[in-house]
Amino acid sequence: MPKDLFVAIVSTSPSFHAIAAAALGQLAAGNRWFAGALDKDVFPTAWPPPAQTLTERANAYLDDVLPEARVELVEVARLGLVEERLRQVLPAPATGPAEGARPWTAAPTVLLLIDATTAVTGSDVGARLDTVVETLAKLRQHLGIGVSPYSVVVYDELDEDQVYSRTVCTSRRLPDDDWVLAAEVLTAFTDLVQARHANARALLPDTEPTGTLALALTSFLTEQAGSRWALHFFTGTLPAKLIQDATTIARQAGNPVLRGPNEHSLACGALARWQLDQAPFLLVATAGMVDELKGTLANLRDSQARGFIVFGETAPGGWQPFQGTVHDDEDARAVFAARGLPCFYLTEPERLAEDLAAAFRAYHRRGGPVVLLVAPSILRLTGPLDVQKVTVAAGHPQAGDDAVDAVARILNEEPGPVVWQCGNLTEEERERVYDLAHRTGAALVDSLGRPGTVARYHRGREVEEFLGTMSIYGCSPPVWSLLHPDGRRLGHGDHALFFLKSRITDLATPFPEKVLYQDCRIVQVTDTPAHVAPFTDLPVIEELSSFLRRLAPRVAPGEWVVQARRDAIARARRATGDPLAAVPSVPMSHEHFFTALDGVLRGLITGHDYEYTGFYDVGRGGISAIRNLARTGPGFSGWYGRALMGDALQAIPAVALTRPGNVLGFIGDGAARLVPSSLPSLAQQLRYEQGRVDGNVSIFFLLNGGFSIIRSNRELQHAATADAQMSLLTPVEPPWRETWAGTTVTHERLVTVDPDRLAERLLAPSAINLFSVYLAHDNEGDDIMPTSRKSWRLRVTRPDGS
Structure with missing residues (x-):
């Protein structure tokens, strides 16, 4: 049975219409015929060899794959009239959702040839293209036609200021020579037939089933973080469908969809959003890119960032697979093991539910992002998957009362300077820190690695207790002055350095490790025992919010103690600059x-x-x-x-x-x-x-x-x-x-x-x-x-x- 195809020629130029129609007329043969004004003899003598060769090869191909077809030409002067004109010739669009994936030919196939220089309003190329894209969206929605760069060719001036590949059309400059336009038209028609009719795998995008992995990962993240999680992606052949599915899901739910100039930038953005907003992430990259996240991968681990990093990976068992990182000569899993990150190699569809349950459990353990190396067999799976609900008991260590009392004694009884350097605080913790610092006269400082966790201003009010940054480089003059009154470093019993949610890296203080051991009295509050520094005098193993709630009612310093600390802060703030x-x-x-x-x-x-x-x-x-x-x-x-x-x-x-x-x-x-x-x-x-x-x-x-x-x-x-x-x-x-x-x-x-x-x-x-x-x-x-x-x-x- 002959296939129905449609070619819409959109232009106010009679020449454009005539040349496009004449080019298509070269393809009419046998039972393949075109309904419309065709004049095959427009180029009787001006048909140069390249165009003639294209015509011969196009006809030979179409004779094989499209021997019978009725192609109707629809000629329109303005883009705004296309929808009305197509309604007159196209079959009524299907109503209601279709069951399963539908091939491209299940919907009317229209080749749109648009002369934007005459048929589209707009002050420049970009504005006219934007109008075309908006119109195509309506045509797809209202008429049910398939739209792609194969099916829409837009002729305009060449935009020399930028190059951007539109996802719904192909942009071309209107040729000066008639035969070039004709050759492009017949090529566009034949390419469309090959890509969308002869290709049995060509599916309408809105009916292609969603991938199983995309559904599972996005559903899990939405359950954990609602609209806070973001998709960070960099394209690649293997994970392209996963990225497309996850993008659709994320945008429909209102989750951010973010790109970057390379894979490393994705990791940087994910780290920043985690540190600032505790926002989880799904980061997707292609095969062979496991080293492109650079040292930011370790920073994500140290931040205990929650999310998934998915790499497309080649199928197991291949001999030296292109871009593969798990084979006889190398194993990318060792890279992640060296970084201390949980990694799962997903290769068996029948085990996917079990493997994902294990990955979801790892997500909750605060070991940094979970890495998934995913084989093509997994990426091809479609439809939902029943993954067992995972439960992970949250660890809530609590310090003994003696440790809390010891901290309270320092704050209540010792008049020497007390410095609080803060890590990544929640809003509740920040409010409690500001309140306790004000009540006790403790000096607040941030660090080079975590600037602004406490700050000079809070909710528009200047924080009197804030002194600046304590660090190995760029230590603020008031901070240095507080710890070195009269130019001499305070002794071990004359002060106390508090590190709240901090691992006390060597970047965090102006002192070498020997001084930290011998001359600094250090209180460290962390909920991770492995993070306690060896030179800490008083470790408090507890979540900071819980510790501060327990500490607050025990804090009742004498007025003279608080005043002594405030006087020290005032003197330190007078430290002269350069x-x-x-x-x-x-x-x-x-x-x-x-x-x-x-x-x-x-x-x-x-x-x-x-x-x-x-x-x-x-x-x-x-x-x-x-x-x-x-x-x-x-x-x-x-x-x-x-x-x-x-x-x-x-x-x-x-x-x-x-x-x-x-x-x-x-x-x-x-x-x-x-x-x-x-x-x-x-x-x-x-x-x-x-x-x-x-x-x-x-x-x-x-x-x-x-x-x-x-x-x-x-x-x-x-x-x-x-x-x-x-x-x-x-x-x-x-x-x-x-x-x-x-x-x-x-x-x-x-x-x-x-x-x-x-x-x-x-x-x-x-x-x-x-x-x-x-x-x-x-x-x-x-x-x-x-x-x-x-x-x-x-x-x-x-x-x-x-």
Whole structure:
């Protein structure tokens, strides 16, 4: 029985109609005929050899696969008239959901040839294409036709500003030569027949069954975290269907769907969202990419992040499979074992329910993300799966009353300084920490790896107990001063350092390990016994929220004890900074730039209720930002864990697209050069994938032309001069401005700081500001190296001249 196919030619140009119809006329033969105005002799003498060869081969192919067919031409002048005209010729669309998958030919197949230059309104190529995409969505919904890049060809000018492959159409420039247009038309028709009619595997996308693995993983995550979990994906041949299914499920449920320029960026975004919002994730990548997550994989483990990382994997038993990582010569499972991550190799469909139950149990054990290496046999499975409901008893260790009493005695009876450095706090824990610190006079500090867990401002109020950042690099002057009154370090019995939800890495304090053992009295609160540091004097093994609730009623310090601590904090806060901050050199010093920026931020916080999430990359600039800027809440630091340059930059889009409010990023030129730009993928999500940036994203690229910390180490520790390994050539773009689907994106160069202009840019809604900031290298400032604490610029001359 002849097949019914339709070709809709959309243009106001008689020439376009005539050439397209004539090209299709070359394909009419035998019982394959075209209903419509065809003139096969339009090209009697002007049909060059390439077009003639294409015609011969197309006819030979169609004679084999489509010997009988009725192809009806539908000619329309304007795109807006297509639906009405097609309704007159197409069979009525099927009503109600179809049972199971349907082949492409179960719906009317229409080849749409659209001359957008004449038939579509719009000021530019992008606007006209957007109109085409909107129309195609209506045609698919209202008429039930299949739509794909094979079935829709849009002719317009060439957009030289960008290249983007639309998922529902193919874009072409309208040719200057008639025969080229004709050759493209007959090729498009024959390609459509081959891809959608001769291909028995071609299914209508909306009827293809959802994969079993996608259903199981998304259902589990939704049960655990509702709309908080996000899909992070990077495409690949093996997991493409899994990504497509999970994307559909996530978007229908309102879960974020996030992409990035590479697999590593996905891990960075997942880590940031976990640290900031406790948001689980499903991260999908293709085979052979197990090493692309880099050290961020270990950071995800250390953060006890919950989620699944799925890699498509080749079938077991193959000899040297392309991109396979589990075979005779290597075994990727050893990589994850070395990282201490649970890993499951899913290869047997009959065991999938059992294997997933084990993976779900591992998810609850706080060992970091669960890795799934998935064979093609599993990826091909469709339909629901009955996975046994898993239950994992939550461990809630509780410290003895003697440990809680010992902490209370320190707070109630000892007047020496008490410093609380906080890890990742819940909102309840943060409120309790602020309250107890105020009641006891404890000094609050954050860390280089967890900036903003406690901050200078909380809910618009300045926190008097907050002193700054305690760390090995960039330790805030008030923190150092509190622990070194009169220039001498306090003794073991004269103070107490509290580490709340912290493993006390060597990054967390300005002291070497020997000092931590001998001279520091340390209280550590953690719910993980393995995290207790060997130099801890008083370990408290308990969840912080539970411990704080038990501690609060026992805290009743004498007024003189609290006053002594507050006096010490007040003296420490008077510690003088670097006078270079007031010198407006060009390029600016780090001290000058960040002092000026801090003034802008404080004005916004107190005058405009401004709040922000900070992103701090690894390098001198990130340290200076953490050390010098007032914060309003938790941020994300690339210094966490492995201190991977570029991680903070890569993490910004995932948070900016999923979290309301403002984002500030501080990225050195060294970190920026190590990773791919996220701007193209961010633009794609904003322009084509319903992404939104409601707040303000301002990224400061801090340019001093080198790897500053390495250079400072060499120059200060080894009296060596800088060499080429520490230098970096960074081209700087001129200023520009674009609009991406309602989001204004600008790039500016900052040679000096104009406070009013900068405040205006930071307050702009739905804006992405990229600032290239010109800075000078400096070894002495911001306490970057331990020897910097002895800088002559920090020496205070007393009234007596000493």
